[in-house]
Amino acid sequence: MEYQNFDCQIDDGCARIRMIGPGSPRLEDLGDEFLDLGLRLQEDRGVRCLLLTDGDHAFEFHHELADLSRAQSSADGIGRLDAGTEMSRKIVTLMAELPKPIIAATRGDIRNFGLGFFMAADIRLATSSATFTAPDLSAGLLPGWGLSYTLPRLIGPGRTLEFLTARRTLQAQEAFRIGLLDRLIEEEQWEEEIDTLVQRLRLIPQPAFHLLKLGVQQSVNLDYTTMLSLEWESQQQCWQSLETSEGLLAWQEGRDPVLGVDTSGDQDD
Template identity: 60%
Template sequence: MEYQNFDVEVAEGCARVTLIGPGCPEMGHLCDEFTDLMLRLQEDNAVRLILIADGDHAFDFHHNLDSLAQSVGQAEGFEVLSADEEIARRIVTLIAELPKPVVAATRGDIRNMGFGFFLAADVRLATTEATFTTPDLAGGLLPGWGLTHTLPRLIGGSRALELLWSGRTLNAAEAARLGLIDRVIPPEHFEEVIDAF
């Protein structure tokens, strides 16, 4: 099966899932594709490990602010946000409960919902050029995609609150020091390192 948001290659027990498509995908379609893909890989006995890497776009999923702005003050605004959060819960839970290990690897800028998606993986890799931020609160939105659960679990409550409240951007070195990523990779060795999986 072909997907609009993901490219999939399976070799030597590793399924490499590359993010493709628009930088701000339609969330319902993204979730449907991702769920179908993960369930297929879960049932595939030839797959021992799943590696999710960014392609044309990084882990940059976020609310469609134009759509939200048009629905401000209307009941449908709440419905849009609620639907997005339900999608987020399904995706993050799916990653967390997969019986096969999941590795996430990035060389780009991770923000908003994509941050929660990335942190749900068992192992997280990033190049020295990667950045991480969650500016949702600064934009008047609650941080989604499990960030209010995952960040405190990984780095402690006070550090998590500081990141969420400030919305500041972390470079890869600081993210690694805090425990958000497990290995920092020189950009020129990105493909070599993830191919080793």
């Protein structure tokens, strides 16, 4: 797979995706590529998880505010804004609906719309060298990317408003303490801990992870009794899947499951 803004290498069931190219790309240039890549990886049965990392540059991309400013008074101004908003909506929706785990891992600076991209991952990792800066609201446009939904659920309404409006840069330690990060990793253990997590995720039957992800996403809107019912419905779907059958057999035989192999009639996806 060759793209201008991403390098993707598939290794032992993990699609390792890193940012490439000079500077911070425009959302319009990056978005189409990521959507194409994401859909390809979704259909690839051999890919068990996705790992997004900063490569040539950090997670940072942006709207062309100069163009939007000039277009604001023109007839097609709102259309140009809508195009960028629709692109970000498609990206975060794809990431939310992908049945495979997505890890975002950074040792650099998360800035501007890169914050929304990073936060849309299922699991977020960083070293102590990472920093986090919200998009600048001084132009009068909202940050978008579902941050007004995601952040209050992670760090609370008050901290969300303070973080998005003060535009101060959070160091990794504070980001981890308030809940923006799921794990803070020592620099010397970076590769080892990521590889260990990837190896663990690739051995989980996909129906189990997909249904767990859906349940966690819905849990904030459902009561306890409804969630118990949803868990049982999901458990039954897992029970009927071929990947779960392989997982149970592998556990009984004391070996790793063999997953991600195309099987005629398998409806796990």
